[in-house]
Amino acid sequence: MLVAPARHRGVPNRPPPGLRKRHGFALITVIWGLGLLTLLGAAVIVGARYRARAASADGSVLSSAAAAESAVNFAIASILSPTPNASFPKKCRMPGGEQAEIVVEEEVGKIDINAASLTTLERFFAAAAQDKALGSRIAQNIVAFRKPLPRRETANQTASSGNQTAPTNAANEVKSSGFSTILELDQVDGMSPALLRSALRYTTTLSGRVExxxxxxxxxxxxxxxxxxxxxxxxxxxxxxxxxxxxxxxxSDGSRFIREALVSFGASSAQPYTIREWRRGDIMGGSASPLPAGEPAQACIKL
Known part of the structure; x- marks a missing residue:
């Protein structure tokens, strides 16, 4: 008859070595999983906050853009109004609380890139580029750009009798060139993006003046x-x-938007005004004085 050996007192029961290793690996896996879940949760929270801030910023920019377009329409209405106090520049407060500075610039007071003399163009672009040689080259390229281009068009028409053909338009036709908008200045050789942004503020195609x-x-x-x-x-x-x-x-949150419109008044008998172009303006050093920190007391539109 077999008898089990007696256990010695004071000797603890220890699991086999393989089982201890599996328990340690499971513990490490749990710790890594908890850390990963923590990182994922933090990423989700940060992403949600970023998206909320981005949505708020986009909404603020859209609100400022709508206020800027409303300010342009207000200026048009003021110009057409018979009241004598429609003078510019004007600083006022829009209905939404936005501060607005409205400037009306006459195109006759700008450099007409279709009509200005070479001397006027050289003086302007040399000062704008702060480079006399570059300004002279750009002025010459503008004059060359606006020259008429010859174009030959021929058309043949079948004679009413017989199989002979007779040319009906074999003369040289002159195709008018020049700038249709100041935005075409980017096609002029030597015009950098920075110089283009600076020149757009002071140029026109509508005055027809040499100076x-x-x-x-x-x-x-x-x-x-x-x-x-x-x-x-x-x-x-x-x-x-x-x-x-x-x-x-x-x-009020600091977002800023600049909207420009090129408007012709009295150009058509059917309409009192025509908006030729909408542009998004740049914040430039040559612009008007910065808006004050406090809200203007005067409201743009009295409701």
């Missing part, structure tokens, strides 16, 4: 052209004419 009208030039353009800068005065736009309306809008 800009001094009384309608902005102080920034007068400074570039080497003239007395003068003081900006409140002016009521004289109709008919072509104007750039610039609305610089800033919301």
């Amino acid at each position: 800009p009208a001094p009384e309608a030039m902005t102080p920034a353009l007068r400074l570039l052209m080497g003239l007395d800068q003068g003081r900006p005065e409140l002016r009521r736009p004289t109709l008919p004419g072509h104007f750039t309306i610039r609305a610089d809008v800033r919301a």
Whole structure:
């Protein structure tokens, strides 16, 4: 008869070595899993906060953009209004609380890239680029760009009798060239993106003047052209004419949006005005004075 050996007192029961290794590996796996879940949870929370902030910022920009377009429409209505107090520049408060600075610039006070003389173009672009040689080259390229281009068109028409053909239009036809919009300045050789943004503010295709009208030039353009800068005065736009309306809008949270519209007044008897172009303006050093920190007391639109 077999008898089990007696256990010695004081000796603990230990699991086999293989079982201890499996328990340790399971513990490490649980710790890694908890850490991974923590990281994933933190990533989800941070992502949600970022998306919420991005959505809030996008909503603020869209609100500022809508306020800027409303400010442009307000300026158009003010110009067409018979009231004598429709003068610009104007700083006021939009119905949504946004601060707006509205500037109306006459196109006759700008450099007409279709009509300006070579001397005027050289002086302007040399000052804008701060490089006389580059300014002269750009001015010459602009003059070359706006020259008419010859185009030959021929058409043959079958004679009414017989199988002979007779040419009906074999003359040289001149195709008009030039700039249809100031945005085409980017096609001029030597025009960098930074110089283009700077030049757009001071150029036009609608004045038809060899030189800009001094009384309608902005102080920034007068400074570039080497003239007395003068003081900006409140002016009521004289109709008919072509104007750039610039609305610089800033919301209470700091978001900013600039909208520009090229508007012709009295160009058509059927409509009092025509919006030729909508542009998104840039924040430039030559722009008007920055908006004040506090809210303007005057409301743009009295409700």
